[in-house]
Amino acid sequence: MTKKLFYNDAYQTSFDTQVVKNDKDEEGRDYVVLEETAFYPTGGGQPFDEGTLNEIRVDNVEEVDGEVRHYVAEPLDASTVNGVVDWARRFDHMQQHSGQHILSAIMQDEFGMATLSFHLGAEIVSIDLDATDLTEETLEKAEERVNEVIRDNRPIETKWMTVDESNQYPLRKKLAVDEAVRLVVIPDVDYNGCGGTHPRSTGEVQMIKLLGWSRQKKIVRLEFVCGNRVLEQLGNKHKVLNGIKGLMKRPEEALEQEVSSFIKESKQKDKQLAEQMAQLLEYEARDLASTAGEAAGVPVIERVYENRTIKTLQDLGKKIVEQTPSGIVVLVSEQKDQLQYVLAQGANCSGNMKEAAEKVMPLIEAKGGGKPNFVQGGGTKAIAADAFAERLREAALETVE
Structure with a gap:
């Protein structure tokens, strides 16, 4: 089995190792299996790492039948490789995943809403909560509490242990494995079995921003972003806002009322036009x-x-x-x-x-x-x-x- 270096050090982005297998899958995609790897394969709601092997692009990483497959953009004919993980993508996933742990803990412990699933998208992160709705007051309090935990700069520890040893901790949910388990611990906040990559402390998550929620059948989907994604969201929204200000020629605080009036007038004109067309x-x-x-x-x-x-x-x-x-x-x-x-x-x-x-x-x-x-x-x-x-x-x- 491939040794997973990211379990020991999530900050390691470069490594040299031996090629164990060089093959194509049933769809004809080239992949290699390595003796050890720093590339995280898709799993637990967290997407795969990207990067290069001998400067050949790694497009995807999956764990299939117990082997970690590195899908490469072109055939890799070598017995040894130098792997380099895309650090920006890795650290983004570390921020989002750890922010999710904190948010899920706060939503369950303080608001009685357990997390049912987690999705880390390219732009937005979401969790599905065992709830029927969310109030603005709940969202404001939850966001404030999560950011408090982040600012506290609490350590984020990862520990390998037996299931019996893990039962000594206040686990958030029952473990689904019988063998050794990897526990992610944020003291007094979260104790959870998890195989993902995480930073050394909550401070590296930087911040969280809750973006909104929607009802999905009998559950609630809560969307959010953490860390650098908050700054990206702010930058994008600032560009849009400045564009609207340039069109409306109004101060920022008057834009909402101006846009509302514009939409109302537009609807009225559309109605009049429809009547005339009829x-x-x-x-x-x-x-x-x-x-x-x-x-x-x-x-x-x-x-x-x-x-x-x-x-x-x-x-x-x-x-x-x-x-x-x-x-x-x-x-x-x-x-x-x-x-x-x-x-x-x-x-x-x-x-x-x-x-x-x-x-x-x-x-x-x-x-x-x-x-x-x-x-x-x-x-x-x-x-x-x-x-x-x-x-x-x-x-x-x-x-x-």
Whole structure:
């Protein structure tokens, strides 16, 4: 088995060792197994380390069937290697993981909310809590308490011991192993079985910022960031805020009210615009109904448009059949690489537009649906738009009794 150097020293980023195995996995990815490694493999909610082996990039590290596989960007033909771990990524994971330990301890001990799972993402970290909701007061108190523990600069110790020895500590949860266990200890705060990488003290976590929570079925997902990620979040938000200030030309403290007023006005204008568009469609429908042609004794309104949305075709079709209760409406919109259509009939027409459309849809590999009196859909532009409209009209008239 590969000796895991990160268990002894999470700060070790360079090492020399022997290659034990050089192979490809079932997906054809190149990987090597080493005699010892400082690369952390994915596990326990913590992602893998990145870095290089003999200056060849390590893209992923996984523990598979008891062996630590280092997936490399290109084949590595060597019996010995020099490994270098990406320290920035490693230390970021150390900060986030230790911050999670502290946060989970505070949420359970002081608020009665146990952590069910942990996810360390590329930008955001989250824990799932055995709870139904969180209040702003709880979030404020929890954040304050976690930062107090961080500022106390308490030691973070890792100890290997037997399960019996570990039971002498106030463990946060029952251990899932029977053999030797690695305990992560933050005195008077957290005692937890964990195989992840951690700094030597809570002070190196620097700080925590709770970002918000959401309800996920019967649990609560709490998002946060620690350490350098807090500064990154602050920097990103500061850029956005400065951009808004430049657009609004208002002091920072007035931005919320200004944006709120802007959104309210925008919604009101959108509503007015929608009402005006509905009126225009009403006028257009009346005009089309008044110029309806006739085929086999049935009034027919047939039009081909360019770049009209399916929603517009639907609204227009509904208004036209109200004006021509005995008629058939064929509307086709020609897009860049597709055709969309509406086929409808008035309340006094005896046809079946769904049946008619199903006969013609294969011409454009169309998908769609509806009811016997109103169908819509779209497909490829396999034939000309006017030819497709003509085929829809013919199929519709064939269903009229």
